[in-house]
Amino acid sequence: MFRISKMTDYGTVVLSQLGDDGSLPTSASDVASRTGLGTATVSKLLKSLGRANLVTAQRGSNGGYYLSRPAESISAAEIIDAIEGPLAITECSSDHQQCDIRAVCSVGSAWQSINRAIRSTLVSISLADLKNNRAIPDVIPLTPMMSQANNTRLDVRANLAKGQ
Amino acid sequence: MFRISKMTDYGTVVLSQLGDDGSLPTSASDVASRTGLGTATVSKLLKSLGRANLVTAQRGSNGGYYLSRPAESISAAEIIDAIEGPLAITECSSDHQQCDIRAVCSVGSAWQSINRAIRSTLVSISLADLKNNRAIPDVIPLTPMMSQANNTRLDVRANLAKGQ
DNA sequence: TTAAATAGGACTAAAATAGTACGCTTTAAA
DNA sequence: TTTAAAGCGTACTATTTTAGTCCTATTTAA
Numbered sequence: 001m002f003r004i005s006k007m008t009d010y011g012t013v014v015l016s017q018l019g020d021d022g023s024l025p026t027s028a029s030d031v032a033s034r035t036g037l038g039t040a041t042v043s044k045l046l047k048s049l050g051r052a053n054l055v056t057a058q059r060g061s062n063g064g065y066y067l068s069r070p071a072e073s074i075s076a077a078e079i080i081d082a083i084e085g086p087l088a089i090t091e092c093s094s095d096h097q098q099c100d101i102r103a104v105c106s107v108g109s110a111w112q113s114i115n116r117a118i119r120s121t122l123v124s125i126s127l128a129d130l131k132n133n134r135a136i137p138d139v140i141p142l143t144p145m146m147s148q149a150n151n152t153r154l155d156v157r158a159n160l161a162k163g164q
Numbered sequence: 165m166f167r168i169s170k171m172t173d174y175g176t177v178v179l180s181q182l183g184d185d186g187s188l189p190t191s192a193s194d195v196a197s198r199t200g201l202g203t204a205t206v207s208k209l210l211k212s213l214g215r216a217n218l219v220t221a222q223r224g225s226n227g228g229y230y231l232s233r234p235a236e237s238i239s240a241a242e243i244i245d246a247i248e249g250p251l252a253i254t255e256c257s258s259d260h261q262q263c264d265i266r267a268v269c270s271v272g273s274a275w276q277s278i279n280r281a282i283r284s285t286l287v288s289i290s291l292a293d294l295k296n297n298r299a300i301p302d303v304i305p306l307t308p309m310m311s312q313a314n315n316t317r318l319d320v321r322a323n324l325a326k327g328q
Numbered sequence: 329t330t331a332a333a334t335a336g337g338a339c340t341a342a343a344a345t346a347g348t349a350c351g352c353t354t355t356a357a358a
Numbered sequence: 359t360t361t362a363a364a365g366c367g368t369a370c371t372a373t374t375t376t377a378g379t380c381c382t383a384t385t386t387a388a
Contacts, residue, residue, distance in 0.1 A: 038347070040347065226386085
């Protein structure tokens with residue numbers, strides 16, 4: 001019903017690997033090897049996150065990425081927007097006639113208020129919250145790297161739990 | 165980000181066409197002609213809604229469907245579950261090891277609490293709320309039936325607004 | 329007995345998502 | 359000043375999900 005995409009989930013994992021402004025930048029391939037995600041995929045995610053200014057890139061040799069802002073002030077809503085795009089049914093509330101997705105949208109204003117409620121929930125959760133979470137021994141690493149039957153979301157958190 | 169599927173949106177429209185228990189059943193083709201949706205699509209929706217016991221079918225000639233319960237006591241969450249299936253990331257909270265989508269899921273418990281918050285919002289909205297909404301002149305019928313460029317969500321609400 | 333319904337499933341087509349590849353630019357360090 | 363390690367952008371492919379259709383069987387009122 002409400003499903004974050006794999007990419008968004010991966011995105012939070014990727015973000016959790018980066019340091020704050022001031023720390024050494026972490027390269028995409030570092031993140032990839034630490035998490036078990038493909039480097040191309042990680043790059044793609046970091047590029048999206050960069051366009052949304054959640055991370056800052058340092059180009060050139062020894063370059064990489066760091067968080068543009070402290071994890072406490074990056075919200076889940078921003079992460080989702082950055083990765084999935086703002087293609088959500090969200091904004092066409094006041095001036096419905098002007099809304100350029102009106103034809104596609106057609107959600108009545110009850111759906112809109114649902115959407116607003118959801119959004120405010122997402123705004124109130126920070127990347128720091130998501131990170132803390134990782135500490136909870138919630139996912140038992142079975143045979144991590146291995147057991148990734150295709151069509152399966154890589155259990156990247158388990159990889160992290162194993163330590164490197 | 166949070167997007168109800170077309171089918172779910174259509175589902176609420178279809179539901180809004182049915183009477184309560186006791187009223188004459190409305191056939192799928194009636195609903196189809198009133199809303200402008202395809203009959204096959206409406207049938208499919210009603211079948212799903214029937215399996216979830218939100219509507220009751222009267223088979224045979226002069227048959228059709230009616231709401232199993234008053235619109236006030238059918239929640240948006242139930243409608244979504246009925247149509248999109250409970251394939252949501254929702255339930256694997258308590259006994260994460262038993263959860264059969266654990267490998268796919270991998271959402272930390274912060275995502276889980278987000279999900280719970282969203283779900284409770286959806287539980288608190290009833291079909292009656294969704295229906296009332298239709299009264300709000302929110303969507304202006306342009307050239308209804310016509311303008312359905314493919315890839316576009318039929319503006320079924322506009323059709324209804326036109327009367328019949 | 330017939331025609332109007334729903335039931336269920338299989339199937340196709342289209343769209344969204346996930347993941348990869350490649351050539352270009354930037355930049356620290358040898 | 360050259361080189362190699364980074365990011366940038368874009369295009370592409372494959373996979374999965376969603377939307378929509380069709381067909382055959384069953385039910386039931388007239």
